Amino acid sequence: KNEVEQSPQNLTAQEGEFITINCSYSVGISALHWLQQHPGGGIVSLFMLSSGKKKHGRLIATINIQEKHSSLHITASHPRDSAVYICAVPIMNYGGSQGNLIFGKGTKLSVKP
Amino acid sequence: DGGITQSPKYLFRKEGQNVTLSCEQNLNHDAMYWYRQDPGQGLRLIYYSQIVNDFQKGDIAEGYSVSREKKESFPLTVTSAQKNPTAFYLCASSVAGTGGLPLHFGNGTRLTVT
Numbered sequence: 001k002n003e004v005e006q007s008p009q010n011l012t013a014q015e016g017e018f019i020t021i022n023c024s025y026s027v028g029i030s031a032l033h034w035l036q037q038h039p040g041g042g043i044v045s046l047f048m049l050s051s052g053k054k055k056h057g058r059l060i061a062t063i064n065i066q067e068k069h070s071s072l073h074i075t076a077s078h079p080r081d082s083a084v085y086i087c088a089v090p091i092m093n094y095g096g097s098q099g100n101l102i103f104g105k106g107t108k109l110s111v112k113p
Numbered sequence: 114d115g116g117i118t119q120s121p122k123y124l125f126r127k128e129g130q131n132v133t134l135s136c137e138q139n140l141n142h143d144a145m146y147w148y149r150q151d152p153g154q155g156l157r158l159i160y161y162s163q164i165v166n167d168f169q170k171g172d173i174a175e176g177y178s179v180s181r182e183k184k185e186s187f188p189l190t191v192t193s194a195q196k197n198p199t200a201f202y203l204c205a206s207s208v209a210g211t212g213g214l215p216l217h218f219g220n221g222t223r224l225t226v227t
Contacts, residue, residue, distance in 0.1 A: 004155070041221040042218065043203065043218035044218070045216060045217065100171060101158070101216070103155035104155055105155045
């Protein structure tokens with residue numbers, strides 16, 4: 001069972017629409033990571049958050065630790081936002097070592113002009 | 114600018130050959146990671162290293178080997194023992210002791226074995 005679930009799997013929007021991508025997890029975590037993967041394959045970090053909300057430009061990430069849920073919002077979406085959005089959480093006490101993350105399968109976003 | 118460099122971007126090999134993927138970082142990060150990405154699946158950890166001359170197996174280490182002789186470099190060898198080597202491989206790094214977050218990724222190497 002995948003311990004990080006993202007929804008939706010695929011999302012098509014018109015330019016200007018408000019986008020929400022959801023991430024639910026079943027493990028206890030210290031922080032959650034939102035990543036963006038462009039069509040070429042490169043991945044960039046968008047947010048790392050452990051509580052509340054973070055905002056960067058048109059992107060907003062929220063997390064509710066009690067409900068084990070995070071959302072990534074994109075306001076005034078644009079075709080250049082088209083990418084795969086991935087959430088990841090660290091595994092606590094993985095074999096006594098740090099460093100392993102559980103990744104969601106990603107949400108593929110396509111924004112049409 | 115600091116970053117992670119993976120080379121080459123595309124790699125083609127014949128079945129039965131070992132192949133080594135390069136990963137270099139100039140972020141002064143202690144921790145480095147190798148992930149594999151297959152269509153429709155989340156990234157899966159192959160190997161990681163928290164410090165020079167030490168590395169740990171991840172979830173799917175079989176058929177792979179790594180070395181960490183220098184802080185900046187963490188090459189991955191895909192051996193002929195790896196049954197399904199065709200995939201997209203991503204290298205990442207982070208500050209050690211942070212639970213692996215935040216991660217900085219390279220642009221990946223797409224390996225095709227025929």
